[in-house]
Amino acid sequence: MNLHKACDPLGLISDILHYVYEFLSNDARVIRPGSVRSYEAAVADIYVRLLLEEGIDERKFCDIVKRVGIENLLLSVETQSPEEKKVILEEAFNYALTKVMRKLEENIIRRSTELERDYDKERSTEGGRAIPDSTHDKAKKGEGKSNSLDSLSESELDGSSTTLDNISFVRQRRETVHSAGTYEARVSGEVTDFVSQESIEDESFENMISTIYDALYGGVGTVNFMNLAQLINMFVRYDANIVRKAQVLKKLERYLKVYGFSAQLTFTRLAKGERKLFEEFRRRVRGSSSEAAQMKVVKFSGSDRYPTYIITTREFKFGDSYSNIDLYKTAMNISRKMIMGKLVTNKDLVVKEYANIKSIDLVLCLDVSGSMRELSWGIQKIEIAKDAVAKYVQFLMNTTDRLALVLFNFRADVLWTLHQVRRFWKYMLYLLSYVYAGGGTNLAHALERAREILVKSRSTAKHVVCVTDGRTVNAQLCVKETIRLRRQGATVSTIAVGENSDDDLLMRISRIGGGLFIKINNMYDLSRALILDKLHLL
Amino acid sequence: MVMFKKTPEGAKTSQSSQGYSDKLLEHLPKLSDLLKREPVAVERLVAEAIKVKGVRRILSELDKVLKGLGDVALDLLSSLAIGRHVLIMGPVGVGKTTLAETIAEILSISDPPYIEVACHSHMTATELTGDIDIAVALQAGLDHPLAFIPGPLVMAHGKILILDEINRLNPYSQAALLQALQEHYVYIRGFRIRSDFLVIATSNPAEYSGVYELSEALADRMKVIEIMFPDKEVLKGILEWKSNNLLEHLGVKVPDFLTEITTTFVSLLVQDANIEVGPSIRSAIYALANSVSRAWIEGREPSINDLKMELLENMVSTVRGNFSSEQEKREYLLKKFEEALIVAKRTYKR
Ligand SMILES: Nc1ncnc2c1ncn2[C@@H]1O[C@H](COP(=O)(O)OP(=O)(O)OP(=O)(O)O)[C@@H](O)[C@H]1O
Ligand SMILES: [Mg+2]
Numbered sequence: 030m031n032l033h034k035a036c037d038p039l040g041l042i043s044d045i046l047h048y049v050y051e052f053l054s055n056d057a058r059v060i061r062p063g064s065v066r067s068y069e070a071a072v073a074d075i076y077v078r079l080l081l082e083e084g085i086d087e088r089k090f091c092d093i094v095k096r097v098g099i100e101n102l103l104l105s106v107e108t109q110s111p112e113e114k115k116v117i118l119e120e121a122f123n124y125a126l127t128k129v130m131r132k133l134e135e136n137i138i139r140r141s142t143e144l145e146r147d148y149d150k151e152r153s154t155e156g157g158r159a160i161p162d163s164t165h166d167k168a169k170k171g172e173g174k175s176n177s178l179d180s181l182s183e184s185e186l187d188g189s190s191t192t193l194d195n196i197s198f199v200r201q202r203r204e205t206v207h208s209a210g211t212y213e214a215r216v217s218g219e220v221t222d223f224v225s226q227e228s229i230e231d232e233s234f235e236n237m238i239s240t241i242y243d244a245l246y247g248g249v250g251t252v253n254f255m256n257l258a259q260l261i262n263m264f265v266r267y268d269a270n271i272v273r274k275a276q277v278l279k280k281l282e283r284y285l286k287v288y289g290f291s292a293q294l295t296f297t298r299l300a301k302g303e304r305k306l307f308e309e310f311r312r313r314v315r316g317s318s319s320e321a322a323q324m325k326v327v328k329f330s331g332s333d334r335y336p337t338y339i340i341t342t343r344e345f346k347f348g349d350s351y352s353n354i355d356l357y358k359t360a361m362n363i364s365r366k367m368i369m370g371k372l373v374t375n376k377d378l379v380v381k382e383y384a385n386i387k388s389i390d391l392v393l394c395l396d397v398s399g400s401m402r403e404l405s406w407g408i409q410k411i412e413i414a415k416d417a418v419a420k421y422v423q424f425l426m427n428t429t430d431r432l433a434l435v436l437f438n439f440r441a442d443v444l445w446t447l448h449q450v451r452r453f454w455k456y457m458l459y460l461l462s463y464v465y466a467g468g469g470t471n472l473a474h475a476l477e478r479a480r481e482i483l484v485k486s487r488s489t490a491k492h493v494v495c496v497t498d499g500r501t502v503n504a505q506l507c508v509k510e511t512i513r514l515r516r517q518g519a520t521v522s523t524i525a526v527g528e529n530s531d532d533d534l535l536m537r538i539s540r541i542g543g544g545l546f547i548k549i550n551n552m553y554d555l556s557r558a559l560i561l562d563k564l565h566l567l
Numbered sequence: 568m569v570m571f572k573k574t575p576e577g578a579k580t581s582q583s584s585q586g587y588s589d590k591l592l593e594h595l596p597k598l599s600d601l602l603k604r605e606p607v608a609v610e611r612l613v614a615e616a617i618k619v620k621g622v623r624r625i626l627s628e629l630d631k632v633l634k635g636l637g638d639v640a641l642d643l644l645s646s647l648a649i650g651r652h653v654l655i656m657g658p659v660g661v662g663k664t665t666l667a668e669t670i671a672e673i674l675s676i677s678d679p680p681y682i683e684v685a686c687h688s689h690m691t692a693t694e695l696t697g698d699i700d701i702a703v704a705l706q707a708g709l710d711h712p713l714a715f716i717p718g719p720l721v722m723a724h725g726k727i728l729i730l731d732e733i734n735r736l737n738p739y740s741q742a743a744l745l746q747a748l749q750e751h752y753v754y755i756r757g758f759r760i761r762s763d764f765l766v767i768a769t770s771n772p773a774e775y776s777g778v779y780e781l782s783e784a785l786a787d788r789m790k791v792i793e794i795m796f797p798d799k800e801v802l803k804g805i806l807e808w809k810s811n812n813l814l815e816h817l818g819v820k821v822p823d824f825l826t827e828i829t830t831t832f833v834s835l836l837v838q839d840a841n842i843e844v845g846p847s848i849r850s851a852i853y854a855l856a857n858s859v860s861r862a863w864i865e866g867r868e869p870s871i872n873d874l875k876m877e878l879l880e881n882m883v884s885t886v887r888g889n890f891s892s893e894q895e896k897r898e899y900l901l902k903k904f905e906e907a908l909i910v911a912k913r914t915y916k917r
Contacts, residue, residue, distance in 0.1 A: 064787050067790075070649065074790065100791050100792055100793075101790040104789055
């Protein structure tokens with residue numbers, strides 16, 4: 030079972046109805062557990078109903094599944110006393126929902142422990158002696174089939190479905206999900222796919238899954254979804270050398286591929302006509318409007334506080350280069366003197382003083398929550414953001430600045446700590462290429478991580494940039510963390526992407542952080558915004 | 568057979584009216600056209616309409632007609648978009664029919680946007696399918712527009728079919744409906760006419776008297792959406808809005824206190840264990856508006872007594888419960904009204 034399947038809503042919904050059926054067929058109060066037609070309709074109906082909803086969290090998901098499910102089964106299920114029917118159905122759905130949700134969590138935990146174990150195994154073989162213990166054996170057995178992760182949950186699923194021979198559609202659905210997605214090319218044979226037959230195009234199936242997926246997991250604080258940094262940091266210290274991290278990723282690569290995540294950095298996946306159409310549909314359905322490229326910048330800092338290379342200004346001394354004169358301040362002084370009818374002197378000429386800063390320490394906090402999986406003109410926002418960060422890295426290659434990257438969804442983790450871009454850019458681009466999105470949004474945690482990183486920095490110029498497209502949990506804590514960062518001498522800028530961002534909060538963070546607030550409507554403007562923030566140009 | 572075609576000379580005397588009715592006849596489908604019908608994926612039309620309109624706009628348009636039914640409407644849309652027929656169930660007057668009509672109108676997947684049938688227990692299968700008029704057919708040929716009078720099941724091709732009060736449909740007509748649903752064809756005296764449509768049916772819950780059970784096969788093809796009685800706040804909003812609408816042309820408004828009493832009264836009755844069928848929203852709206860209009864006619868301010876009278880008159884026939892006589896029911900309702908009055912006064916003070 031790969032990650033997509035574990036979290037894809039169609040699979041989830043089928044599983045839930047599967048358990049509902051199990052519950053109903055084992056319950057003595059039930060005469061007839063319902064027709065296959067009604068179960069099929071329930072799966073498709075719930076699925077489309079979720080699509081119609083604007084933003085879904087776990088509770089809403091459960092509510093809709095339960096209500097729409099019961100609506101579809103009500104006339105088909107027969108119970109001994111009709112009055113009890115609804116209550117029994119509710120019980121069945123509650124049973125199914127808890128079961129599926131728990132399984133989802135278990136899967137995530139299992140996946141992480143297995144990865145850990147596998148990594149340990151590799152390390153021990155590296156060390157020269159493989160210990161033939163039971164875990165090792167199990168992993169080997171798994172490899173015999175396809176790979177350990179896949180077969181484990183797959184066989185478990187088979188086990189539960191043998192008890193319900195009647196209800197074959199659930200397996201059929203899985204098969205079609207398999208075949209429709211590009212992750213696994215399995216031939217589904219003569220299985221007819223009612224969803225694609227009746228309402229949804231085959232071609233857009235993958236998109237459909239990703240769309241509904243982020244409808245489900247784009248919300249705030251949903252299911253634990255490990256981001257890439259968290260995954261890597263399970264094997265190395267979070268502040269490990271970037272080379273070490275790249276090595277870990279190299280080892281994890283093949284697992285990530287199993288999950289359906291492969292390296293993507295350039296726009297190889299060109300927007301096909303269908304993708305565009307689909308995006309159009311999505312936009313219309315969601316009712317969102319303008320996609321015009323726009324950028325709004327609010328500046329909360331004087332140039333003196335902001336870590337460009339200029340840190341202070343002073344009066345003109347003989348010998349100063351005229352190109353260093355701060356024209357704005359000088360003009361102010363001169364006009365003031367003129368109004369007062371006084372003479373303009375050398376003292377009124379203000380010169381920018383270039384600090385001794387050789388480099389700035391930058392921490393970039395990138396939102397990798399579920400909403401970043403949304404498509405923008407046919408390409409996932411996270412891919413566009415990655416591209417922008419890559420451009421940023423390339424830009425910084427010409428400086429001596431150091432850059433750290435923090436990924437945050439429901440929690441934040443350091444993908445790489447401060448490293449000089451000039452020397453390590455290759456590793457940065459490599460790590461970046463595997464970044465994927467999913468889960469909730471927790472900006473406060475990201476700020477905390479940034480602070481941890483910057484504590485060790487001895488640079489006089491520290492700057493944090495947060496890129497987010499959504500609303501975070503724990504807004505109050507964000508403000509507190511920003512204040513702490515500020516006390517540490519760091520500045521904080523925020524870049525808000527799209528309509529759903531919490532602009533008020535981000536604006537507040539920028540104000541406290543003494544940085545910029547940049548609002549862009551389109552992820553494609555991110556690279557421009559990042560560089561603008563760096564140059565502090567207006 | 569040939570007679571009509573050769574148009575008798577005498578017909579010329581009524582040239583203009585003849586021409587007019589000819590034009591009307593052109594709009595009627597001919598049997599040969601009906602037999603050539605292509606299948607239509609109605610659910611696609613619905614999905615397309617949702618795409619084009621956008622969920623938000625649909626909901627805001629609905630909100631102009633019905634309040635507090637957004638979730639229910641989305642449940643309705645999602646099943647139409649996958650081609651699942653829907654049965655809207657709920658107590659009398661909670662807006663079932665209005666919801667079905669409004670949604671069909673907003674979607675406007677066809678012209679007209681929907682075909683509606685008010686079901687009744689004496690409905691025959693041919694009333695649903697339509698029939699061939701033998702006399703016309705013999706005279707003017709089977710293909711004369713008047714030879715075949717199509718029924719709603721045929722007319723609904725490519726459209727939404729609203730079956731209001733489907734629970735009144737007797738088993739014979741249920742069978743005709745079922746056949747159309749499962750085969751997508753309607754059979755009329757050996758002719759097979761394609762008809763694809765989506766059904767939105769409305770029904771009162773089965774515990775109400777005078778209803779037929781839906782056949783198992785028919786029921787299996789439908790999902791049930793339940794409309795609950797609105798909670799007190801929504802109810803008050805509806806009463807205020809709708810009764811003032813009714814009174815608009817008189818230039819008077821419903822005093823807020825009367826709305827409050829009515830809302831409390833209705834809510835009390837709906838929750839009452841002694842009452843099986845509570846008052847409908849419709850009757851509450853009319854009671855409220857009537858009490859005001861009555862006072863207006865007599866040229867005075869509406870009083871609590873006016874409201875009491877009207878509520879009783881409007882509701883005593885629809886409310887049903889554990890009462891041995893009509894008199895007992897009246898007295899019970901009066902008692903409840905006094906209760907409502909006290910509660911309303913108390914909430915009003917705050
Ligand atoms: N939620 C609501 N918002 C606004 N008006 C409502 C609402 N519910 C009911 N009404 C009012 O009640 C009237 C009756 O609605 P409608 O005829 O659709 O009910 P119904 O459920 O079909 O009743 P019946 O069971 O008698 O057929 C509507 O015209 C409307 O004015
Ligand atoms: Mg009605």
